[in-house]
Amino acid sequence: MTExxxxxxxxxMQRAIDLSTQCPPAEGAYSVxxxxxxxxxxxxxxxxxxxGDDAHVHAEESALAKLPAGDPRLAGATIYSTLxxxxxxxxxxxxxxxxxxxxxxxxxxxxxREPALFVADCVGVELLVDAGVSVVELPELAEAARAVNAHxxxx
Numbered sequence: 001m002t003e004x005x006x007x008x009x010x011x012x013m014q015r016a017i018d019l020s021t022q023c024p025p026a027e028g029a030y031s032v033x034x035x036x037x038x039x040x041x042x043x044x045x046x047x048x049x050x051x052g053d054d055a056h057v058h059a060e061e062s063a064l065a066k067l068p069a070g071d072p073r074l075a076g077a078t079i080y081s082t083l084x085x086x087x088x089x090x091x092x093x094x095x096x097x098x099x100x101x102x103x104x105x106x107x108x109x110x111x112x113r114e115p116a117l118f119v120a121d122c123v124g125v126e127l128l129v130d131a132g133v134s135v136v137e138l139p140e141l142a143e144a145a146r147a148v149n150a151h152x153x154x155x
Contacts, residue, residue, distance in 0.1 A: 009078075010138060012035055012037055012080045015033075015043075015046070016059075017082055017111065017145055017148065019046055019059070020033035020059070023049040023059075025151040026050060027151070029118075030049060030114075030149055031048070031149050032060075032081060034062070034081045035079070039073070044067060044074075045066040046063050046066075047060065047061065047064070047066065058086060058092075059081060059083075060096040061096055061099055063079070064103055071103075074104050077106070078109060079105050079109070080110075081096075081109070081111075082112070082141075082148070083111070083113075084122055085097045085100055085108065087119070087124040087126075088122075097127045097128055101127075101128070101131050106133060107134045108128055108133055108136070109136045110136070111137075111145035112137075112139070112146060115154055117152060117153070
């Protein structure tokens with residue numbers, strides 16, 4: 001990974017962290033921000049948890065819903081999510097890892113992995129990697145992503 005790529009990943013993850021601060025806090029859910037960036041380096045869509053009138057929408061789901069199904073730009077896109085994409089959920093039939101795979105996004109960048117607060121063993125990263133998706137973790141931004149979730153007991 002070049003320094004330029006890393007710097008871009010950090011910049012876009014900071015945008016996702018900023019978006020996560022817009023999430024209405026919820027006792028049973030993380031506050032997450034997500035940004036989809038095209039191969040040309042331009043923002044295609046963004047989302048955050050509980051955006052709009054849907055108390056159950058996840059950040060990645062919200063961002064993907066703003067683009068047409070089969071959008072050809074997704075084949076070269078990167079999705080930045082402040083939290084590892086979910087591998088299971090109660091509120092929807094498809095977790096975010098499935099939505100990302102179905103969209104054909106080849107690269108996912110996260111700030112931190114999902115702790116075992118609501119799901120004992122989130123395997124979003126593993127599912128993505130097994131499917132051939134490039135996953136990059138930015139541990140230097142994990143604390144900033146966690147800080148937005150101070151309303152949860154993450155100890």
